[in-house]
Amino acid sequence: MTRPVAKRCACSALLATLLFSNALAAPDWTSTWEDDQGPLLDSGWGTSSCAYIQSTGSPWPEGCNPRRTPERAHAGAKSLVKDYTGPNLGPGGDNNHGVYVTRFNPAHTDVWIRFWSYLTDYSACDATSCIDKIHYTYPAGLGEGPSWVLSFYFGPTLAILSQSESSASSPCNTATSPGTFLSCNYLANMNVSYATHPQNQWVCIEEHIKANSEVGGVPQADGALEVFRDGTQFIGYYDRRWSGVGQPYFSQVGGAIRIYTQTGKGKHFIDDFAVGNTRIGCGSSAGDTLPPAPATNLAAQ
Numbered sequence: 669m670t671r672p673v674a675k676r677c678a679c680s681a682l683l684a685t686l687l688f689s690n691a692l693a694a695p696d697w698t699s700t701w702e703d704d705q706g707p708l709l710d711s712g713w714g715t716s717s718c719a720y721i722q723s724t725g726s727p728w729p730e731g732c733n734p735r736r737t738p739e740r741a742h743a744g745a746k747s748l749v750k751d752y753t754g755p756n757l758g759p760g761g762d763n764n765h766g767v768y769v770t771r772f773n774p775a776h777t778d779v780w781i782r783f784w785s786y787l788t789d790y791s792a793c794d795a796t797s798c799i800d801k802i803h804y805t806y807p808a809g810l811g812e813g814p815s816w817v818l819s820f821y822f823g824p825t826l827a828i829l830s831q832s833e834s835s836a837s838s839p840c841n842t843a844t845s846p847g848t849f850l851s852c853n854y855l856a857n858m859n860v861s862y863a864t865h866p867q868n869q870w871v872c873i874e875e876h877i878k879a880n881s882e883v884g885g886v887p888q889a890d891g892a893l894e895v896f897r898d899g900t901q902f903i904g905y906y907d908r909r910w911s912g913v914g915q916p917y918f919s920q921v922g923g924a925i926r927i928y929t930q931t932g933k934g935k936h937f938i939d940d941f942a943v944g945n946t947r948i949g950c951g952s953s954a955g956d957t958l959p960p961a962p963a964t965n966l967a968a969q
Contacts, residue, residue: 793933804925892907
């Protein structure tokens, strides 16, 4: 994709031009958690990991965590809940550590993920960790790094944790160790207050991951990450090289999505979870809100 914004340009006219198109489009699929075709979740989601807590005598009604629930919904009658209020069933004593559900998706050069999110008495911290992984995004399939993890990072603060990438600029820099994969934390770098998720209200989260391209067999530093809350961008990192020379090259992203219940306190509800290759917007489900306004204050990194 041709990048229309000049790097580090301060021109106001160009700041009004987004790096990526704001044209809204129908997603590849949307999970509203109303589907009764599957015994645990919407059909299409793999629940093999749920066998772990089922073997421990799970107290949850549908035998998994995360699970469908009628307790709260953004639209319809049900949502998905990551419940940290029950007994500690995880191997580390941290309430269902590592339990997940997975759905495969057509991989794209760009992947957009949109979902509605609600926290009740939530914190990412417990006795063992202060990072709660919301969901993984993999390239073409599972086990093929790099991967990107939208997470709550030390409290209800949203961040992207990149695993096994090969960028050559901050915050992940392999210049001193060429040929290696690193794990990096992409924290809010614009409109920082929007990274903090409010309690007891639905908010719309949009996440965009762009794969890096390849020229003559050489991966280029033109990948990107963007995250928005209620239409306001608070994470924007550009010129990323997810794979290095001589390492596996990934020209597509979004081949698999995995929602985790990892570690935390309280409850996290997720609804209207949608995935596509173009910005989906926050107004495409139940009409709760208008589509997000164009992002402003873009800052190239």
